[in-house]
Structures are given as C-alpha cells and as structure tokens.
Amino acid sequence: MSVVLLLLLPVIAAALVLLPFRKLWAPAVTIASSLVILVLAARIAWQASQGESVTSVLGTGFFKWINVDSLSALILLLIAFVSTTAAIYSAGYMAHGDYSSWRLRIYYVNFNAFVFSMLAIPVLSEPTLVWIAVALTTLTSALIVSFENTRDALEAAWKYVVLSLMGAGMALFGFLLLFAAFEASGSTAAFTWNDLGNAAPGMPPVLLMTAFLFILIGLGTKTGLVPMHAWLPDAHSQAPSPVCALLSGIETSVILYVIMRLFPIMRAVPGSHAATWAIVLGLISVGTAAFLLLQVNDYKRMFAFSTVEHMGIILTAIGLGASNANYGALEQVVSHSVTKSFCFFAAGAVLLAVETRQIASVRGLIRRSPAAGAALVFGGLAIAGAPPLAVFLSEFSIMKAGLAEGSYAVIGLLSFFILIAFFGVMMQINRMVFSAGNTESAGVASGVSSRPGKKFHLPFSCRLALAISGAPVILLGFYIPPPMQDLLAHATAILTK
Amino acid sequence: MNSTNQLLDNLNALAAALFLLTAFGMVAMRQARGVLNLFIAQSLLLSASALFLGLRFHSDHLYGVALVDIIIKPVIIPWLLRRTAPAEIYTRREVNQALNIPTALLAALALAILAYFLAQPILGAVAPQFRNPNVPIGIAGLLLGAFTITVRREAVPLLVGLLAMENGAFLAGIAIARDLPLIVELAVASDGLIVVFIMGVLTRAVYRQIGSTAVGELASLKEAPETAGEERTA
Numbered sequence: 001m002s003v004v005l006l007l008l009l010p011v012i013a014a015a016l017v018l019l020p021f022r023k024l025w026a027p028a029v030t031i032a033s034s035l036v037i038l039v040l041a042a043r044i045a046w047q048a049s050q051g052e053s054v055t056s057v058l059g060t061g062f063f064k065w066i067n068v069d070s071l072s073a074l075i076l077l078l079i080a081f082v083s084t085t086a087a088i089y090s091a092g093y094m095a096h097g098d099y100s101s102w103r104l105r106i107y108y109v110n111f112n113a114f115v116f117s118m119l120a121i122p123v124l125s126e127p128t129l130v131w132i133a134v135a136l137t138t139l140t141s142a143l144i145v146s147f148e149n150t151r152d153a154l155e156a157a158w159k160y161v162v163l164s165l166m167g168a169g170m171a172l173f174g175f176l177l178l179f180a181a182f183e184a185s186g187s188t189a190a191f192t193w194n195d196l197g198n199a200a201p202g203m204p205p206v207l208l209m210t211a212f213l214f215i216l217i218g219l220g221t222k223t224g225l226v227p228m229h230a231w232l233p234d235a236h237s238q239a240p241s242p243v244c245a246l247l248s249g250i251e252t253s254v255i256l257y258v259i260m261r262l263f264p265i266m267r268a269v270p271g272s273h274a275a276t277w278a279i280v281l282g283l284i285s286v287g288t289a290a291f292l293l294l295q296v297n298d299y300k301r302m303f304a305f306s307t308v309e310h311m312g313i314i315l316t317a318i319g320l321g322a323s324n325a326n327y328g329a330l331e332q333v334v335s336h337s338v339t340k341s342f343c344f345f346a347a348g349a350v351l352l353a354v355e356t357r358q359i360a361s362v363r364g365l366i367r368r369s370p371a372a373g374a375a376l377v378f379g380g381l382a383i384a385g386a387p388p389l390a391v392f393l394s395e396f397s398i399m400k401a402g403l404a405e406g407s408y409a410v411i412g413l414l415s416f417f418i419l420i421a422f423f424g425v426m427m428q429i430n431r432m433v434f435s436a437g438n439t440e441s442a443g444v445a446s447g448v449s450s451r452p453g454k455k456f457h458l459p460f461s462c463r464l465a466l467a468i469s470g471a472p473v474i475l476l477g478f479y480i481p482p483p484m485q486d487l488l489a490h491a492t493a494i495l496t497k
Numbered sequence: 498m499n500s501t502n503q504l505l506d507n508l509n510a511l512a513a514a515l516f517l518l519t520a521f522g523m524v525a526m527r528q529a530r531g532v533l534n535l536f537i538a539q540s541l542l543l544s545a546s547a548l549f550l551g552l553r554f555h556s557d558h559l560y561g562v563a564l565v566d567i568i569i570k571p572v573i574i575p576w577l578l579r580r581t582a583p584a585e586i587y588t589r590r591e592v593n594q595a596l597n598i599p600t601a602l603l604a605a606l607a608l609a610i611l612a613y614f615l616a617q618p619i620l621g622a623v624a625p626q627f628r629n630p631n632v633p634i635g636i637a638g639l640l641l642g643a644f645t646i647t648v649r650r651e652a653v654p655l656l657v658g659l660l661a662m663e664n665g666a667f668l669a670g671i672a673i674a675r676d677l678p679l680i681v682e683l684a685v686a687s688d689g690l691i692v693v694f695i696m697g698v699l700t701r702a703v704y705r706q707i708g709s710t711a712v713g714e715l716a717s718l719k720e721a722p723e724t725a726g727e728e729r730t731a
Contacts, residue, residue, distance in 0.1 A: 128681045132688055139691045146699060154703050155715035161699065162655055165692060166646055169662030172685070173639055176670035177619070179677055184623060191678075204622035210615075234718045 003066055003123055006040045006076075009033045010119065014112035023101050026108040027091035033112065034084040037119070041073075041080035048073035049487040064190060065126040070490035072122035074330065075257045077487075078337045079122070082250040083115045085469040089345050090242040092459025096352055097240075107147060107240075113140040114246065121254050125192040130258055131168070131175045134219065137251055138164040145239040145247075156238035159231040164222045171218025177211035193261050197497060200268030208269050212262055216277060222255045224308045225281050225315065226288040236304035237357065241348025244300060248307040249341030253333050256311055260318055260329075264497045267321075278319030283413055285312030290417040293424030298357045299350065299376075302428055303343045306383050309421050310336045310391075316414060317398040318495070324401035326495040330488050331397050335390035335476055339382045342469040345462065346375035350432075353456040359428050363437035369456040373433045375466050380429040382473050384422040390476035502553055506629065509549040513634045516542045516668060517609065520641040523661055524605045525598050529589040529653040533575060536657045536664075539638075540570030543664050546631060547671050554626075554675065561679045562671055569686040574660070574693050581697025582652065583704045589711075591651045601648055605641055612637035616669075623673050631672035638665025650713025652700040659696075660689055 013033035017026040048070040068076065090111065094104060117136035124130050138161060146157030182191055185202035189195035200208070217228065224232035236248045266274035289309035296302040310332065317329035353369035354362050366373035382389040395418060402411035480488070519539040526532045544566040551559030578586075596604065616633035642662030649655050663685065670677065703712050 126678075126681075128677065129684065132681070132684045135688050136691070139688075139695050142695050143698065146702060149702060149706070151706055151715065152718055154699065154706055155712075155718055157699055158703070158712050158715060159718075161696060162646060162659065165659045166643055166662065169639060169642065169659065169666060172663060173636070173666040173669060176666060176674045176677070179670075180623060180673035183674065183676065206618045206622040210619060238718070 002040050002044060003068055006037055006044075007116065007119055007123060009037050009040075010112040010116035014109045014116070017105055017108040017112065020101075020105075023095070023104065026105050027087070027094070030087045030108050030112060031084070031091065034080070034087040034115070037115075038080040038084045041076045044068055045073040045077040045487055046483060048490065049483045051486075051490055065129055065192065066123055067125040067192065067194070068123055069194070069494060070487055071257070071260075071330075071494045072125075074334070074487055074491045075122040075254055076119065078334060079115070079118050079250050079254065081472075082246060082337055082341045082469075083118075085341060085345070085465045086242040086245045086249075087111070088461050088468065089245070089348065089465035090240075090461075092461030092465075093242055093348055093352065094240065096459060103147075107144060110140060110144040110147075111243070111246075114144065114243075116140070118246075118251060118254050121258065125194065127178060127191065127193065127196065127261075128175050131172055134171070134222065134255060134258060135165065135168045137254070138168065138222070141239075141243065141247065141251070144243045145235050147240055147243070148238070150238075152234075153238040156231070156234035160235035163228070163231040167218040167221025167228065169218070170221075171215050174211045174214030174216075174218055177207055177214065181207035181211060197264050197268075200265045203268075205269045205272065208266065209272055209274075212266055212272070212274055213277070215262060216259060216281070219255050219259050220281065223252050223259065223311050223315075224285075225311060226285040226308065229285070229288075229308050232308060233301045233304040236307065237298055237300035241300075241344050241351060244303075244347070245341035245344035248304060248344060249337050252307055252311055253314075253337055256314060256333070259315070260495060263318055263321070264495060267497075275319045275321050278315050279410055282312045282314075282316030282319055283410065283417075285309065286316065286414060286417040286421075287312075290421040290424065293421050294427075296424075296428065297359050299359050299362070299428065299432065300344070300347050300357055302359070302425065303340065303347055303383070306343070306421065306425060307336075307340060309417070310340070310383075313395065313398065313414065313418070316410065317401070320398075320402050320405060320407055320410065321496075322401060322405050323492055323496045324404060325398060327488060327492040328394060328397035328399075328401050330491050330495070331394035331480075332391070334484075334488075335394040335473075336383075338469055338472045338476070339379070339389070339391050342375075342466065342473055343379035343383050345466050345469060346372065346379040349458050349462055349466070350376055352458065352462075359432055362432040363435050365433045369458065371458045371463065371466075372456070375470075376429055377433055378470065378473075380425050384425040385418060386422075388474075388477045390473050393477055505549050505553040509546050509553070510630050512542045512546040512549060513630045513668065516546070516664075517634045517637055520638045520661060520665070521602065521605055521609075523645050523654065523657060524601050524641060524648070526654075527591050527598075529591070529651055530587045532654045532657050533578070533587075536660060537571040537575065539661060539664055540566060543570075543668055546668060550629075550631075550671055550675070556675055558676055558679055559671060562667070562682050565679075565682055565686050566667075569690065570660070570664075573690060577690060577693050578653075578656075578697055581694055582700045583710065585704060586651070586653050586700060586710050589651050589653070591649065591654065591711075596648050601644075605644060608640045608644055609637040612640055619673070627673050629672055632669045635665050635667070635669025635672070638662070638668055641665070650711045652696070652703070652710040652712050655712065656693065656696045659692060663689060 053069045120133035181203040185199040187199035221228035349372035385391045544563040547563035645658035
C-alpha cells in the first residue's frame, strides 16, 4: 500500500499547489510531500535491505505491475532524497527571482509531476509501462527546463524534448521487440523484469539483441551517453538550479537504471556482446566528457559534462559485469546522485551571488560570497573524486573490481580520463573562487546589477539544502551504514544474477 | 477461409505500403499543413493495418489498438495542436531545409533499404504467421521519422516526425507483439497527447520570443570560444 501512496503523493501535491494561497503555500506543500515520500521510501528501502520485495497488496489489475525489489528500492530512496533537498532548495532559490505567484505555482506543479514520473520508473516492473514513465519524465520536465523563458532556455528545452523523445521512439521499438521475444519464449508469466530474466534463456537471441541495441541507443540518449549527449549540457545548464540538481543528479541515473535492468537478461544470451557495447559506449562518454571539461566556459555546463562522465563510468562498470564491479557501479550511482545534486545547489548559490554563468566573468568568488565559494570548492572536489569523499570511494571500488578481473586496459583508460576530468574541474573552479580580481567589473560590463563591495547572503533554505545534501557526500566517503551495505549487496545480487 | 486470409494479408500489405509512402511524403512536403495531413493519413493507415491484422488473427486486442488509434491521432491531436500552438504554424512553408528535397528523398530511400535489411533477422526469428511487411515498413517509418526530425527546422514537421516514429514502432509492434496489454497502447497514445501539448506550449513561447516557429533556428548554445560566450551574456 505504501508504494501506491508514494505514487499518489506527488500527484496530490501537484494539484494542491495550484490553490491560490499565499506565496509560501506552494513550496511548503512540495517540501511536506517530499518529506513524506522520503520517509516512505526509506521504509521501503529498509524492508528491501532485509531482502524482502515490496509488492502492492492490491494484487489485481494494474497493480500487479507494481513491485519494488532491492534494486528499485535503492533508486527510489535516491529519488526521494534528491527531490527533498531540491524542494527545500527551491523555496529560497525561486523566491529570489521576481516571478509572479502564478508562474511559481506552474513551477511547483511541474516539479511535483516530474518527481511523480521519476518515482514511477523504479516502482513499475512492466517494461513497456516503464517506457511510458521514461517518456513522461521528459514531458513533465520540459516546461521547467524552459522556465526562465529566455531564448537560450527555450532552445535548450526544444533540444531536450526533441532528442529525448527521438530516443524514446527508438526505445519504444526496442521494448516492443522485447515483448515479442518474451512471447516467443512461450512463457506464460506476466511481462515483468523478473519474469523476463527467467524466460531469457528461451528467447530468440536475435530479437533480444536487437531489442537491447534499440533500448541502449534510445535510453542512452536520455542518459546523455556520447554521441547522443548533445542536448544534455544545454538542458542541464539552462534550467533553474534545483531542477538541474534533479535532472543531473537523479534523472540520468534513473534512466540508466532501466538500461541496467537489461544486463541480467542479456547474460542469458551467449555471445551477445552487451558487455562490450556498454564498455565501449561508457569509455567514449567518459573520454569525451573529460576533454570537454577542460574547455567549458559556463560552470553549470561544466557540471553537466561531469554528469556525462559519471554516466560513462557507471556504464563501464556495469559492462565489466562481475559482482564487485556491479557493487561499485551501484555505489557510484549513490555517490553521484548525492554529490551532483550538491554541486548544482552550489552552482545555483554562485549564480545567485554573481548573476552570470560565465566562468571567465567570475573571479575572487570567495570574497564576494564565502558560503557559495566554499560550497563550490567542496562540490568540485567531491565530484572530481578527491579522497575522503563519496565519489572517490565508489570510483576506487570500480577500479579495484576491474583490476581484480584483469581488465587492465579498461581501467587504465578509465583512470586516465578521470584524472583529466579532475584536473579540468578543479582548474575552472580554482580560477573562479581564488583568483585575484573582482567579479564586479564583469558584472557592470554586461549590464548586470551588482552591488559592489557588498557581501552576498545566501537564503536560509539554500544553506539548509546544501547542508543536508553535503552530509552524505562526506559520510559515504569513509562509512557506509550497514543497512545501506545490505541494500547495495541485495541490489548487486539482482544485477549479477 | 483461406481466401479471406489471403485478402486480409493483401489489404494489410497495401495499408503498409501506403504507410511507407506517407513517411516519404513527410520528408519532402514543404507545407506545414500538408505534413500534418500526411500524419493524419498515416495514423488512419496504421489503424487500418491493425484492423486487418485483427480480423486476420481474430484478436480483440488489435481491434482495441485500431480504435484507440483512430480516436486519438487523426482527431484529438490536430485539435489539441490548434488549441495550444500559435495559428502561425499552419501557414508556414519551409524554404531552406538542411538538405534539398531530392537529396533528402535519396537519403530516405537509403534508410528504407537499410530498414529492409534490419528487419530480415527479426523476421527470421519470429513465427511464420508474423512474417508480414509491417516489420520492415515499421522500422522504415521509425528511421524516416528520425530523419525528418534531423532535416527539419519548423515546429510542425519536427513534432510530426516524433509522432511518426511512434507510428512506425507500432506498425511493426502490432505484427510481432500482438498481445501487448491494451493499457500500454492506451498509455502510449495519451503520451502522444502530452507530447503535442508540451510542444505546442513550447512553440508558443518560442514564437513570442523570436517571432517565428522555426525552432531549428535556435542554435546559440554550444561550446563557443570564451569571447563569443561573453557576447551572448551581454
């Protein structure tokens, strides 16, 4: 029952925020609903960490397709966490822009609808319905990507919608082929992830392989894998910062989760080369993103490219395929989600403080806004994989697993690219935060209002969101709580099956 | 009985062939209105094919597909588009495509042939009664839809390209995945409605911003050298 409630809450919240109350009403409803979702998701994750699978008790009709196993529970928990911090962050961040209360309500309607569509992906276990939820994530987030209504934001939203839906069209055919393969195996079970895995040995390999490729290319577009990534840096930089945190921090990982679901199925097909595809696409993504990171000139785009890089790392790890590598991949999903959402909150704080996205225009940030500057440095170090933080630990697990398998070439390339990415990110951030000179001059030149010499104070809700999302970034760097370890282990078992 | 099946197969093949023709038309047609009409024709052909296959295999599910399709795509989608997007989109006539029309048609032909070869292994893997022209033509529809999106700049042809990809996937889908739960078809079709609504709203916003619905002309976001980047902020 709690699973159905979990899906209903954001829908109810989306309807409630439309009520014409005071300006605080919409953010308050959104935060309250996100908090309840977080509690429910934590409970489900707790049950899943004990090795249970949470099904809807209703058991009939549509509800037979609702099933949360430990892998879904992990993703569910991450969505709930990131959407909660993003909701808290939104309260202060959106109040800072001078939007009419009607526009703000539209923002929160879309925000909740977007959270709903993301929650539906891990909760549903019927692949074609999952496809619909994936398409919905694009549609519900399109209008908040274009929220600022500038020429650039509209362009980003168009590219986002057109390319993502183009990918979705390819993936749709893949899912239909998957269903055809399932029918051809003669299985009479329901068409769900679980039964699909059981029926896989009886499926025609050609159908399965074609389905896999169409889904990999189609959903890979939405995950931002190179060469289908063209829309990602645009959409992930033009949207309002809390939305970027959702898009980059969790949406890409959720879509990657759908791709991950295919790998246990593909293992039943001899000579399918699914793992090779994953490693090649993954390494290309990491490599391209690493070199693009060296030459970005917009700090939100920089974090967007870093998302492409991390998706590549995760896909490569999945391609390595052994149990340890899968564990590392899931660990990386967790650490990337918490860290990347933190990074975009920090980037949003910088944007509020200096009102420009250009790296070249931001100088000596630490003097203008110590909080934003410190957050940016911390976020940069964390996402680039500096030692005692979460991403370092998970990247380390992946490399250890890869070396144990003897995939020296893959791990060699991977660590080389990660090193370049580290250098790229830290070089840009260092220039922005610590260099001599003032942001004011650039601000005046571009006609942006700045109050010279005055320190900028970050809204309280932004500070709170930064603190909450920063905590696991530090904690997961040296200590993974036992329930979390159990959850990861169970989820790994599903992937390795 | 056998001759009825033969007739239904032939009718289905005819519908599929005309479907392919509409997909080619979308690549070449310049008038925005004409592209929309082609999409309506294509959707009617898709439901005709579902109907013929439904009669052929006595499948209630395929009648459902035909019904859902004929209500949503030719009727509700054009209506919704009229309500959300600016009226300007219908009068648009696209002059500078990324490729000129003969070149685009040649490339489309190459894609259709590619689709035929892609379909062969799939046809080899399914049961004999599923081996009908829906699969290669569906794949061709999918690829030509994607191609339409890449060469077009106007809002309506872009939108129609997306919906045509879905049509193509389903034309192949009804042949090989007949027993897909109806709720899926229903959900996919309503998904199409949301696509139209969102793209309509976005088109309106773009029209207000740049005074045109040639959304493809928005192309300033890229990794520009730093100087160009600063100009944009200014």
